[in-house]
Amino acid sequence: GEDVEQSLFLSVREGDSSVINCTYTDSSSTYLYWYKQEPGAGLQLLTYIFSNMDMKQDQRLTVLLNKKDKHLSLRIADTQTGDSAIYFCAERNQAGTALIFGKGTTLSVSS
Amino acid sequence: GAGVSQTPSNKVTEKGKYVELRCDPISGHTALYWYRQSLGQGPEFLIYFQGTGAADDSGLPNDRFFAVRPEGSVSTLKIQRTERGDSAVYLCASSPVGLVLETQYFGPGTRLLVL
DSSP states (O other), X not given: OOOEEEOSEEEEETTSOXXXXXXXXXXXXXXXXXXXXXXXXXEEEEEEEETTOSEEEETTEEEEEETTXXXXXXXXXXXXXXXXXXXXXXXXXXXSSSEEEOOOEEEEEEO | OOOOEEEOSEEEEOTTOOEEEEEEOOTTOOEEEEEEEOTTSOOEEEEEEETTEEEEOXXXXXXXXXXXXXXXXXXXXXXXXXXXXXXXXXXXXXXXXOOTTSOOEXXXXXXXXXX
């Protein structure tokens, strides 16, 4: 079945780059997603990447996709304290009807 | 415009009781999703509605869980004979028509605590 794995914690200093990693199992996934969850707030879609792409850049965010290794990463440049949150990697289920989420990576940014 | 809203924001109940959780999707969105997020976990899919019908209910954990969307807009998730293990944040999301590419817009969730 589908499964998504992430490292649980990442701690960085303000101004550094953050890299959050994710592995997934379904090689047929067409889209892969990164969501952000802040305390008391709903899940917010940050970015997504189509499976035929290797990289996608959106302002401070860079998504890298290695289909061979089923590895996805999210790089946040110039990390700010406001980036502190839980980041979820997600893929579509095989039926295409729902998202399969990882357990989330808690990013802590210190000043 | 208004986003996805969920009520109540918090619900405390006793083991064995019945609860209803409500979701108001973004106006005009035909696709609606329910997820459950336990502490320290990512959201887990429960059920997907396309209009009034449940197109995929494979994530419902057992027959104590049921959801309806009678008019294709508001949805209610119903949990019978609640158990302590049902304690979680229940998230609702909607998207325009349910295409794979579409963004799912999430509500703030209902935090359910079963004592």
